[in-house]
Amino acid sequence: MTSTASSSPTPAIATKESVAKLFDYFRADLDDHNDRRERLIKASRDVTNLSKKTIFLLHRIMMEDPEANEQVLAKRAAHRGHEKLREVQNIYATLMEELEGDRFWRYQRQVSPGLQEYIEALSFAYYLEHGSLITFDGVQQTLLNPQGYFPLTVSDYLLGLSDLTGELMRFAISGISRRGGQKKATEVCAFVRGYFERFTPYVRDLSKKQSVTSQSLEKIEDVAYAIFVRSSEYDIPPEMLDDIVAQSISS
Amino acid sequence: MTSTASSSPTPAIATKESVAKLFDYFRADLDDHNDRRERLIKASRDVTNLSKKTIFLLHRIMMEDPEANEQVLAKRAAHRGHEKLREVQNIYATLMEELEGDRFWRYQRQVSPGLQEYIEALSFAYYLEHGSLITFDGVQQTLLNPQGYFPLTVSDYLLGLSDLTGELMRFAISGISRRGGQKKATEVCAFVRGYFERFTPYVRDLSKKQSVTSQSLEKIEDVAYAIFVRSSEYDIPPEMLDDIVAQSISS
Amino acid sequence: MDAADLYRINDLLDNDVELREKIKEQVTELDKKARTMVGLLNKVHSTPSDAIPALLDFLNPVLLSCQETIIALAMIIPKNQFWRWKDMWSNSLRTAVFAAAFIQYLSDRTLVSLNQVAKILGIKEESKDRLTLPAEDYLHGLISLVNELSRLAVNAVTLGNFDEPIRISIFVKDLFAGFSMLNLKNDTLRRRFDSLKYDIRKIEEVVYDVSLRKLSPAINTQ
Amino acid sequence: MDAADLYRINDLLDNDVELREKIKEQVTELDKKARTMVGLLNKVHSTPSDAIPALLDFLNPVLLSCQETIIALAMIIPKNQFWRWKDMWSNSLRTAVFAAAFIQYLSDRTLVSLNQVAKILGIKEESKDRLTLPAEDYLHGLISLVNELSRLAVNAVTLGNFDEPIRISIFVKDLFAGFSMLNLKNDTLRRRFDSLKYDIRKIEEVVYDVSLRKLSPAINTQ
Amino acid sequence: MDAADLYRINDLLDNDVELREKIKEQVTELDKKARTMVGLLNKVHSTPSDAIPALLDFLNPVLLSCQETIIALAMIIPKNQFWRWKDMWSNSLRTAVFAAAFIQYLSDRTLVSLNQVAKILGIKEESKDRLTLPAEDYLHGLISLVNELSRLAVNAVTLGNFDEPIRISIFVKDLFAGFSMLNLKNDTLRRRFDSLKYDIRKIEEVVYDVSLRKLSPAINTQ
Amino acid sequence: MDAADLYRINDLLDNDVELREKIKEQVTELDKKARTMVGLLNKVHSTPSDAIPALLDFLNPVLLSCQETIIALAMIIPKNQFWRWKDMWSNSLRTAVFAAAFIQYLSDRTLVSLNQVAKILGIKEESKDRLTLPAEDYLHGLISLVNELSRLAVNAVTLGNFDEPIRISIFVKDLFAGFSMLNLKNDTLRRRFDSLKYDIRKIEEVVYDVSLRKLSPAINTQ
Amino acid sequence: MDAADLYRINDLLDNDVELREKIKEQVTELDKKARTMVGLLNKVHSTPSDAIPALLDFLNPVLLSCQETIIALAMIIPKNQFWRWKDMWSNSLRTAVFAAAFIQYLSDRTLVSLNQVAKILGIKEESKDRLTLPAEDYLHGLISLVNELSRLAVNAVTLGNFDEPIRISIFVKDLFAGFSMLNLKNDTLRRRFDSLKYDIRKIEEVVYDVSLRKLSPAINTQ
Amino acid sequence: MDAADLYRINDLLDNDVELREKIKEQVTELDKKARTMVGLLNKVHSTPSDAIPALLDFLNPVLLSCQETIIALAMIIPKNQFWRWKDMWSNSLRTAVFAAAFIQYLSDRTLVSLNQVAKILGIKEESKDRLTLPAEDYLHGLISLVNELSRLAVNAVTLGNFDEPIRISIFVKDLFAGFSMLNLKNDTLRRRFDSLKYDIRKIEEVVYDVSLRKLSPAINTQ
Numbered sequence A, B: 001m002t003s004t005a006s007s008s009p010t011p012a013i014a015t016k017e018s019v020a021k022l023f024d025y026f027r028a029d030l031d032d033h034n035d036r037r038e039r040l041i042k043a044s045r046d047v048t049n050l051s052k053k054t055i056f057l058l059h060r061i062m063m064e065d066p067e068a069n070e071q072v073l074a075k076r077a078a079h080r081g082h083e084k085l086r087e088v089q090n091i092y093a094t095l096m097e098e099l100e101g102d103r104f105w106r107y108q109r110q111v112s113p114g115l116q117e118y119i120e121a122l123s124f125a126y127y128l129e130h131g132s133l134i135t136f137d138g139v140q141q142t143l144l145n146p147q148g149y150f151p152l153t154v155s156d157y158l159l160g161l162s163d164l165t166g167e168l169m170r171f172a173i174s175g176i177s178r179r180g181g182q183k184k185a186t187e188v189c190a191f192v193r194g195y196f197e198r199f200t201p202y203v204r205d206l207s208k209k210q211s212v213t214s215q216s217l218e219k220i221e222d223v224a225y226a227i228f229v230r231s232s233e234y235d236i237p238p239e240m241l242d243d244i245v246a247q248s249i250s251s
Numbered sequence C, D, E, F, G, H: 001m002d003a004a005d006l007y008r009i010n011d012l013l014d015n016d017v018e019l020r021e022k023i024k025e026q027v028t029e030l031d032k033k034a035r036t037m038v039g040l041l042n043k044v045h046s047t048p049s050d051a052i053p054a055l056l057d058f059l060n061p062v063l064l065s066c067q068e069t070i071i072a073l074a075m076i077i078p079k080n081q082f083w084r085w086k087d088m089w090s091n092s093l094r095t096a097v098f099a100a101a102f103i104q105y106l107s108d109r110t111l112v113s114l115n116q117v118a119k120i121l122g123i124k125e126e127s128k129d130r131l132t133l134p135a136e137d138y139l140h141g142l143i144s145l146v147n148e149l150s151r152l153a154v155n156a157v158t159l160g161n162f163d164e165p166i167r168i169s170i171f172v173k174d175l176f177a178g179f180s181m182l183n184l185k186n187d188t189l190r191r192r193f194d195s196l197k198y199d200i201r202k203i204e205e206v207v208y209d210v211s212l213r214k215l216s217p218a219i220n221t222q
């Protein structure tokens, strides 16, 4: 086979200069994007930390002063919680511009984790105060600022609420050694169940988190069970049991 | 809270006996299924081994006796290969009963690997003999026995052919040191390409194996390239090159 | 391989794609019904025993409505190709089996048999070359039932029903003994069966709590 | 959360599911076209240079027909939600970009720019809040081009065309230098870019073989 | 390569496949027997103490029949190749060890020793280059025994047998103290041993419940 | 590569291998001591309160002897390389912290502080660039202490000591409140902290049982 | 838990997050510089030997500027915590070492030593408890150099420089012999070293091609 | 657990740890020798044929010294435990086989047989229950030999030895034909065998080049 070389090389190949010019444009574009992405990740991490700290704070307040009235504690906790979450709301206000137009969906994956943690903390405070579930609009309201609403997706709302179950489980378990903790645990159990049963059939998106939620629910059920079994052995109302134990420890 | 125990336990609970009877039935059923499954897996493994050995045999015959005529060798290889594959066909004949009715699809996953390896060996022998691709019906014909056709799926056919590329690559590479091996390699390259280009756009099922196939093709292309570059340096036709080298080695 | 051959093969492949679409449609439907039942059955854990019949009244029509979907599904499957497509619906089917078995347990504390459940779900003998209920799927459904009963043992006590755990314990032990008779291979079913021991321990601990504290008169009948 | 709220949320979720279905339909269409082009471009490796124009005549109409699909796709996407759905088509889009870039290289050995390729594919400035061509996808397409050119360098030689590898080498090196100017983060793009060095080595080795044996007169112009 | 060498090598390569098949057959057999014993031993948890001897009468023949299988297995293993194949049966063997140890506990509340259990299972000193009972497998069997005894402590109370938990507690603590003296590596065995503390806690809690309610006269003898 | 450089590099590489061996030796030693203490502390659960001091007399010398090992370990670690090797011993160190904290609790019912325990174990301020006690390891040790105290609350009652659970309850609640003030990340420590709630619940239950039975003789005789 | 202890522990836990951020910033900077050098060094493969000095004039300032970043990095690392954080920058550092070694090879065909390269990069003896250059990272840099030199051998021939491959062959063989004398562990370094044989083969094949065609007068001096 | 049993078990467990250490020591020794031989054999590629005998004089004593290590190793392995520990040394052993086979080729251009190489390395028939040479390891060694011979074919030409490639070609073809007779499974060995084809191709190319240049002086002067 002899060389069947084609016509001589075309003179004007993509010149170095034109490629360089082309890529120069990308560089600016990519750098801009990466920087924004980094800023949003950092902000989201800050939001996550603040929200986690808020959740810790709520647990802490609910456990301090064993003799205080449950209602009063809850009000105090919710108040302090909302106060702390205002820092998060301020962060979101500053992010409005970063997420204008199509940018919100572009950076949604970076923003979501923080937002879900915020919803978890917010709904926990709300539950302590009202004993019920904050609505989608309720969450949206807290994200209003002079430039408008910070965008909220249904999926973040639902996933944030899923995580709430875990905190309620912790709350129910650590609360039972308190006076009236037994009643509280039973309430939490009923609440989580109601919420849980309502969602399961409809929302497919939750499947990943669902097993965690149902584990939390089972843990709460176990607590309610243990309380009930214990108090069934003695034919005394739970409140009286509390009194007897308190007397015994202090003596 | 006092015990609100329900009415006394129903007397006739699922009795041990009835459950045992129920499960007794499953036991027979499951054992039957597991035994058949094991038999089929073993048969499939035998088929795989025989097919692999056939492939080895084909390669071996094509490489023996460097001076023999390519055509003659190929005929001999194909003949010996078909002979050996008759053992596989006999195995499939005995399996007809095991795979009657809905059983074929039930045990398809157990049967497939062997079947694909068989198709690989068969199509390799066929290529050596005819220089072309065996058709679906062509494969089906070899699986005819007194009880009828052994069932063949399109997917096994296509996947078996995909594996053929790998063997053709080995064949092309190890053949190039033979007299006329260069021409052979070029032919294989053209053949695989033709087959490959024809399938890609249509068959989605192949994607898993496709990257292996395209790697094989690239290896064959590299061989064809090397041959061409080498012979381009000297302005001598390939056949003469072969002669010169043979002379040099024997001297 | 000539053009005609290629054309034919492509045709065969296209048919499969179409068939898969049609099956998927019915499976989505079945899945919805199965999920609805699971949602309703979840309420069992907070429903006092005297309100269970009312709950079952909600469940039974949904269960029955599965027949229609399953019959439609059976009509799509080509003869003898049951095993080819079954992976597409086996999860939904197992959930439906679980629901049927749970409903029957709640109704009269008996175990639904494979034939019964097949009948309930509309799986017909005459179309068994298209759609059947494999023992494997039935057994998966029963394992899910045990998983759920161990949870129910706990919650029944909280609702003041101390006899339920004992009934559950007897029911589950019989079922477990049945499972033990089978030679399962090393697959999901065996792994799930092996994990049943955790459920059984949990049930046993509930029975222990109840019996230690002499909370149920039924304890001696076990 | 009351029933109305639940209803509303469910509605929103249902809408998304429907939208996803519609998008998927168009993407399947786009994917088919992209695959057809890849299949045709595969023939380049066995086509002598003088027959390339004829091959391009087959390709160009397919490439043009992508416009229609992409315009239809853009009309489905809600305003500002481009980034929400783009993962559904980015693979197909990258393949289309690759095809467009390869076609242009084969036509006149130049590099198609991002704007050019967007125009060719029917991605319009005025609907950029619905569908746009992100730099990332354009760059992925170019990397696939380099992958394919390294294979072409080999096969062109086999076809007796000793100048092509040299042209490819120059083209690819310029492109690689462009890529080197970018600050890529640690993602797939960077990994694929890093792997380009294998392609470049392969091309360099082909140029080496050709130049060592003095097979191309063009070698001195590099 | 000379023909004799070639032939010999090919033989070596082929033999292994066949051998593996044969071993698998015996292991499946052993596994079946081990699982049968586990199934029967499961009944212990709902069997009153006076009916245990009758249950053991069922178990002992099955246990004995393992000898035959294990001897057959030992005869298949080529001389010196114990370590090559042992992973194929160690799970089944551990289950058999567990069964033997549980049976002996139920018979006379003593611990079966390594030598005793080897003898019971038909593992012979003279064929130790083919099949032996590694200390590791023996210990795994004992850990399974403790797992099961903590369950038995719970169920014995349900059956009104308040002394059994106390006997179990003493037995298990003794066994645990023995284990604590071993220098275990950081492997599965150590992890499983570390997890025994949960079983011990459970047993202690049962003893606590019984002693708090003064249900057993034996409590003071602990 | 010039010889001097080579020689030096080889030295650096060889040193690490040797160093790892030496560290491993000391860690094995420390681990043995820690495990011995755990073994002895296990006896606490069956030892009447008046015999505890005697048990501590066995423990204290072992605890003290850890100093020697830890000092030896610190001397091996090259200056500044604490963070390089710490994973090799952190498990053993946590066990030693647990032992020290348990011993101190048993001696005077107080909580050992981070500085105290560092001092007890021979971890010196002046060699902190070689070996230090990270807060994390200290906290892990305390969590193990709570795990063990909840077990002790149960066993103390079995041994007739009804005051211990109440003392434990007060001690653990205080400790738990402290932990609650920490902002833990989502790591092992957080997970183990979460699990403390179950220990606290168990302790609570024991206190309940004891209080009710002590104060209502009517129940006591039930 | 006393307040001071608590406060201190909480502080310890919080600081790390912030520190990691700061380190990451400097590492990103270093990585950018290293990648810039890699980009420039890539031009070596198409630069005739007489234009290399001009290219080095571009490279040297970038190389020097690494000092500043590395010094800044060293100042952030807390005393003694080098080993805690080093994984964050070792990749970038190895690339910088490679660049320094390649630059020195191109300048005078000598091998940069460990000390030299540390000095070039601003890694100071006095802050070695914060930042040092481990032998391992130096060796990784040298392996990358060999990878690149085998590529250069090929491209030098294309550029008509037939002596370079021979010089490279001598340099690399010397380096390889040095490496062979080290006792490498079975880690990435050893695997990468083992893979050097492919580069050496490539270089040998280039030398073969050149010598077979008698293209270089230098061949006899090898 | 009775004391004697405990003692015995602990002994068994301790022995293994110690044994592993001892084996590791000998394997490290063997590995060093194997690597030394590889280092020396590497010089073959730049050694003129008349200096090869002198190089072999260096190699033979090292090869012989492997006997001592392997005999020591065989003595450590407990009877029958070959298969338990073999993974620890198979890599080093394969390298030693390769070295022995290369040395024999260089000495007299013959292939060392499995029995010969076993004898050379001190692997004795009478201790085959402790240490034997599996066919698999022998074959791996031979594949490494072919890899190295294809490299030698190239370098011999550079050194002006035009006969060596032809001798290598004949030797390797014979070896390859032998390998082709084996029914290899789809494992590492098969993959490495497949890769031999590239080595054979390279050798072929060298033979080509040499033949053509030797026989056509016209080309030679080109």
Ligand SMILES: [Mn+2]
Residues within 6 Å of the ligand: A120, A163, A166, A167
């Ligand atoms: Mn949370």
Ligand SMILES: [Mn+2]
Residues within 6 Å of the ligand: B120, B163, B166, B167
């Ligand atoms: Mn194959």
